[in-house]
Amino acid sequence: MTETTTNDDAARPVATDGGDDPQQAIDAQGERRREELDDRIFEHNAGDEQEGIPFVGAGPGNPRLLTVAGKELLERADLVVHAGSLVNSELLEEYCAHAELVNSVGKDLEELIPLMRDSYEEGENVVRLHSGDPAIYGAALEQMDALEHEDVPTYFVPGVTSAFAASATLRTQLTLNEVSNHVAFTRPQGKTLTEEEDHISEFVGMGDVTSCIYLGTHAVRDTMDRLLEDGHDPETPVGVIYHASWPDEDVIIGTVGTIADKVEEAGYRASAMVVIGDAVTGAGYERSFLYGDWANRGSSGSSGETEASDD
Structure with missing residues (x-):
């Protein structure tokens, strides 16, 4: 497992040119999103394996709370860009020992986007690993928009939020x-x-x-x-x-x-x-309707099935 944490680390050169400014890319993708929905919304479900760089939720900390999809992607990864100490080091050791690790802490989009883009274009399996779920205070979409503007597809892999x-x-x-x-x-x-x-x-x-x-x-x-x-x-x-x-x-x-x-x-x-x-504290709650006689109303017999809800 190779950990890359400093901006001047020679293990992987970081491109600084050849692409649009990340802010311009974010603005452009935002305008595009206002005009039309992404076709992939209707082509894929959450949990599907897709083309591109997955933005994976590492979960709250315990490695056992990583999703199956996240585990599979990490085990195949060549490069994992992770959220530093917000991701439990035990998770990195268990699932990413074979991969190059880059700590994103202290790096801006001008470094991270070319790094992930170049690795992906070289045919490597790249995973962007966020703590918890990347959809909750994760600042994931701006990275994804900047990559998409560089013709690098991305997608979300949900995680367990804290x-x-x-x-x-x-x-x-x-x-x-x-x-x-x-x-x-x-x-x-x-x-x-x-x-x-x-x-x-x-x-x-x-x-x-x-x-x-x-x-x-x-x-x-x-x-x-x-x-x-x-x-x-x-x-x-x-x-x-x-x-x-x-x-x-x-x-x-x-x-x-x-x-x-x-x-x-x-x-x-x-x-x-x-x-x-x-x-x-969980004190003072009332029994729900879900498992009472109310749930069985309208049932014609013991073999009948009634869909119940807690509404």
């Missing part, structure tokens, strides 16, 4: 009858999100929403202070799951009023999923 690993650790559901009918994947205000674009308080105020906060470990106190200032119940349950599914996973349970002190005491500033809402 909110799902967190709910598994908490041994609860993110949606529970009469407790939480909705789930919000969100992030707090900061460099990327303005104060007006931060809707965490609104989600919590709805009452039946489980709010899963990504990229917000450093802002737990600020977030909780704003919730208290907005008049939200300080006893609302909050779970903070650090490194969900990793060997050093840690779980902190508290409330809107107490969780900030607990997180600061633990010393975590990154890499934790923050879950707010009554679903954190």
